[in-house]
Amino acid sequence: MSSSVLGLVRASHPEPTAAVTVVAGLLAAAVGHRPAGIVAVLLTVLASQLATGWSNDLVDADRDAAVGRTDKPVPAGAVSRRALALAVAVAVVATGLIALTTTGPAAWCVLLGLASALLYNRPLKSTPVSVLPYAVSFGSLPAFVVLALPGAPAPPVWLVAAAACLGAGAHFANVLPDLADDARTGVHGLPHRLGPAGSRAAAAGLLLAATVILVVGPPGPPSWTGLSAVAAAVAVPALGWYAGRRAARAGGRPVAAFRSVLVVALIDVALLLASGRVV
Template identity: 35%
Template sequence: MARPRLRRRDRQATPTGPDAGSAPDASPAQDTPRGTTLTDEADSPTDPSAGSTGGSTGDPSAGSTAADDVPPPPPAVPRRRFLDATPLLLVRAAHPRQAVATALLLSVAAALADRPTRDLGLVLVTVLVGQALLGWHNDLVDRRRDARHGRTDKPVADGRLDPGTAWFAVACAVLLVIPLSLSNGITAGLLYLVSVAIGVLGNYTLRTGLLSWVPWAAAFALYPAFLSFGGWGNHDGGAAPQPAMTVLAALLGIGVHLLTSLWGLVADHEDGWTYLPLRLGMRIGAARLLALTTTYLALVAAGMIITGTLVGLHA
């Protein structure tokens, strides 16, 4: 009979039974759950090489090579401060306070000795150049030591002032101080040059021991003779100074040595120095030493004024 055969065809054409979802020829789209999109399928890691196309294909070093081809910007040139100009650094390395104070002191002494105005200017310039020479030489001798202690007030030590430039300044000062000294007279000029030579030797010897005061006393003791024998173009020899003035000048040099050493006592102690200012500072303290040194210098200066007023500079 044909009727049962028609019923079997209807079941195959329209699957309605419980096994309909497991038909072998079912479409893959029917297996995809609702809400699944093509983006989700593309994100699935089915292909190991997926995602390697497009902008990330090719040589992996291509991007870095392109970046390397771009030239780097030029390095920024540090702006030099006005205070780091070479002339100003030379002034700082010349120990300007000590140089100016010494030059003014001798100029005032020359004025009290009734020297003419042009002599006062000559004395001022001569002593100023000689003291600057000693300051530059001292910083050159101590540049490694000052750098080790981190001295920021020493342009030669911290590298802002080239040592060759400082040596050139020393050479120029030597060539300048010789004719300036001799312009005060042969005897006076030679005496001042000897005092400068003593200062140079003092930068090398005796400065670390108990006799550190000797170069200072010897150099300052020659200053009264420089003034008494001196004069503009004075070639007649002049006159010797009062012995009392020579002794007082030597004592003044010792006081100046104590005063200028106070600010370096810590570094000198670390280096094992045993000179006079350090020994006194270890015993009585730096503050008391400063007060005593100031009083000492005032008394010596008063003695020089009194001696000059009573007996004068010349013997």
């Protein structure tokens, strides 16, 4: 594999890209998609995640260089800005074309989520409403998966609300490792205005809200599995932020908080699978 391809992989934010794509595939299975439908969902979400990740690194290239982020492919010279811009364009077009193989409402829904994510990268990242694109993009994900199923009814409100809370929580957790670097380069989104303590509290509260909604939203009483998931949604972020603070004291980047979000996301998907079909 050439160095430029490896640079593109690194610039795609591979961990969250893989996690969100897998989540979408599991959701597609949960709502009853056939294998071809699951593949269409996976490819659509993968293309949209690649477009989002590549756009993020392209927009942030100057900022990353200013703070010495040699772990980022563009400042490190692993991929050129021109190649990254071309990759973003291809991924955006691919998202729309693949989405059209599902249903019209689903295609509009996924394009709304992608547009929201791209608007976060510029210009909303440094505004008091920086959390809004995360809520919209994450909320649109399960809506897309449900609407991509031919003949399916509108997605349940509890499902979209839980995903929106999860996305908003992910925003606060994702920014935590970069607060100091962002301050040096003039980024002042909502987490920066709340500060580390406020952002940790917001992320924890939103993640817990997402899990609770998934437990009490579906018909029927909450199960012991669901109640255990709520307990895990409390414990996992707490452990992640504790590990992140230790890493920060040691001079490292406290990425454990964001990884804990991915763990809670997988817990929430497990809740969906345990509760059966959602439509």
